[in-house]
Amino acid sequence: MSEKRNENEKSGIISYLIRLVVTAVVLSITAFLTPGFTISGMWPLLLAALIITALDYIVEKVMKIDASPFGKGVKGFLIAALILYLTQFVVPTMNISIIGALIAAVVIGIIDAIIPGRVM
Template sequence: MDNNDKNRDRTDNRTNDWDIGEILIRILVTAIVVGIAAFLTPGFSINSLWSLILAAVVIALLDYLIQKFTGVNATPFGRGITGFIVAAIILYATKFIVPGFNISVWGAIIGALVIGIIDVIIPGRAM
């Protein structure tokens, strides 16, 4: 085994660690942003802190999976109409997975818009 193989192995291990760290950061930022969006958006409510945390996990994982498999980044602004639509779909789909997470179709559309605005203000990735 030469030095190139050792460097490649080290790089592969760091990549796996970064993926988990990236997911945890996304969950934290998503919880903050979704909580603010639910407060500001009509037709969008979250019943408890546990529902918010579970919704943040589901939204972050759905976004992560969509990005890994399709390459589409679900940031409502900066990614155009595709990112906006994907963000609204992720929000609406979360309604069926997380108890206490209530959102209407219009709430998902407005929520994606609010999340896009908040994403510009708060550093990090919201979705």
């Protein structure tokens, strides 16, 4: 039973690492495509992806809400936009307006439908 638990923990960690990498790729694409959203440099991009992944995890565990842009309709969309907006206060070279966060949540939702793996 202990071995099965260790395997589940490892697969969970690997799942979140994959989510982190996919989030970083999607963030770079989104920042390029979205007016009102900029992020400069690889390290800030990875930091933003880490923060977004962590906030998404917390929202899932505490509120039992899927924070993906199309996860729970309007609620998931607004939470995704809020997570993007709040991340800018921690990442030094990330700037995003409220409108930019809303547009970015739509772009992330569209990219999430194309790229395999869960983004937010």
